[in-house]
Amino acid sequence: MHRLSVFFSSVALCAAFAAPALAGPSASAVPLNAPRIRLGHSKSSGSLAYGWSSSNWSGYAITGSAPYTSITGNWIVPQVTGGHGSTYSSAWIGIDGFNNSDLIQTGTEQDYYSGSAHYDAWWEILPAAETVIPDFVVNPGDHMSASIVKGSNGQWTITLDNVTTGQTFSTVQSYSGPGSSAEWILEAPTIGGRVAPLANYGQTVFDPGTANQANPGLVISDGGVMIQKRSQVSTPSAPDSDTDGFAVAYGSVAPQPPQS
Numbered sequence: 001m002h003r004l005s006v007f008f009s010s011v012a013l014c015a016a017f018a019a020p021a022l023a024g025p026s027a028s029a030v031p032l033n034a035p036r037i038r039l040g041h042s043k044s045s046g047s048l049a050y051g052w053s054s055s056n057w058s059g060y061a062i063t064g065s066a067p068y069t070s071i072t073g074n075w076i077v078p079q080v081t082g083g084h085g086s087t088y089s090s091a092w093i094g095i096d097g098f099n100n101s102d103l104i105q106t107g108t109e110q111d112y113y114s115g116s117a118h119y120d121a122w123w124e125i126l127p128a129a130e131t132v133i134p135d136f137v138v139n140p141g142d143h144m145s146a147s148i149v150k151g152s153n154g155q156w157t158i159t160l161d162n163v164t165t166g167q168t169f170s171t172v173q174s175y176s177g178p179g180s181s182a183e184w185i186l187e188a189p190t191i192g193g194r195v196a197p198l199a200n201y202g203q204t205v206f207d208p209g210t211a212n213q214a215n216p217g218l219v220i221s222d223g224g225v226m227i228q229k230r231s232q233v234s235t236p237s238a239p240d241s242d243t244d245g246f247a248v249a250y251g252s253v254a255p256q257p258p259q260s
Contacts, residue, residue, distance in 0.1 A: 048238060048254055051221035056195045058226035058234035059185040059248055060218050061098040062211060067179035068095050069150040073209040074163075074245075075184075077108050077119065078201035079140035086113035087199035090187045093146050093209070095179055102126060102177030106146050106158050108138050109189070112199050123158045125175055133169050137162065150179070182211040186234055186248045188226065198226065198233050200250050207245025207258045218243045 052061070073093035080089060092107025106123040119138040124130035138144075143163040150156050151172070159170040184206040188198040209216055218239035223246070226234035232252035239246050242260040249255040 048220050048223070050223045050225055050236075052224035053227050054224055055228055056188045056190065056226065057183075057185050058187070058224060059183065059206065059236055060216075060222045060239070060246060061181050061183040061185070061224065062216055062218070062222050063099065063181045065212055065214075066181065068182040068211055069179060070148065070213055071095055071182045071209070071211050072145070072147040073184050073206055074143065074145045075108075075206045076204050077138055077140050077142045077144060078110055078204040080110045080112045080117050080199040080201050082112050082115070082117075083197075083200055085197065087111065088113075088189050088191060088196040089199040089201045090185075090189050091144075091204060091206075092183075092185055092187065093148065094183050094185065095148055096177040096181055097126070098181035098183055100178065100180055102175075104148055104156060104158070104173075104175045104177060105183075106148065106160050107185075108144055110140070110199060110201055121160055121162075121169070123160070123171060123173075125173055133160065136160070136167060136169055137165055139164075150175075182216070184209050184246075186226075186236075188228065188234075195228070198228060198250070203247060203249040203255050205245065205247045205258045207240060207247075207260075208242075209244055215242070215244050218246065 071093050075091050088111045090107050090109050092105050094103055094105030097103030103126040109120045111118045121133040121136040121138050122130040145161045145163050147159045154174050154176055155172050156175045157172050161168045188196050220238050223236045225232050235249055235254045237247040237255045237257040240257040240260045245258050247255040247258055
């Protein structure tokens with residue numbers, strides 16, 4: 001449900017690109033079984049030279065220290081507001097999925113449908129569907145902290161903590177992906193086999209994060225924007241000053257990075 005699905009050329013993407021409101025799911029936005037990526041080479045003055053773009057992902061993905069055997073992340077659950085029809089969003093950390101069809105991940109869902117906002121927590125290992133964590137309370141503004149760590153014999157520990165409420169969840173699962181990438185992502189999930197229209201989530205922050213128990217050393221070319229119906233709908237900031245976090249905002253304007 002949450003792998004990278006469709007990439008577009010990100011040449012000369014500008015953080016100030018205007019994006020009209022979404023009206024509903026695109027009939028052509030069918031996820032690919034094998035994710036693809038095209039690197040961007042933006043050199044425009046006043047723009048951020050993001051490295052990739054996607055119909056369903058925005059945020060940061062790294063590959064330079066593979067294989068990845070651990071990732072951590074912290075984020076604030078964004079508050080979603082209503083728009084045209086049903087809209088959806090997920091915030092998560094994961095390993096793999098950026099340049100292959102494997103993926104292990106955990107995060108929160110922030111959706112708006114039937115006239116109200118809905119929030120929950122989940123974990124997922126592709127190709128299986130996500131597993132909603134029962135009785136795990138998620139509210140907008142909550143501070144989430146998550147980790148995914150490889151143990152012995154192909155066993156991985158997935159942990160998700162709601163720092164605000166003190167609630168914690170952990171599960172040990174088998175996973176055999178190559179660990180070729182690590183990600184911190186704000187996503188439009190796949191609903192009914194199609195990439196869903198992104199919910200208006202306002203703005204949130206992923207900070208701090210680690211990969212392989214170290215500072216990920218994020219650079220702007222690790223970042224990517226989400227494009228739906230030819231409009232830029234989700235945009236990350238530049239990395240923060242200590243290169244372990246970023247902000248991400250609904251729309252085409254890049255937010256300021258968080259204070260380190």
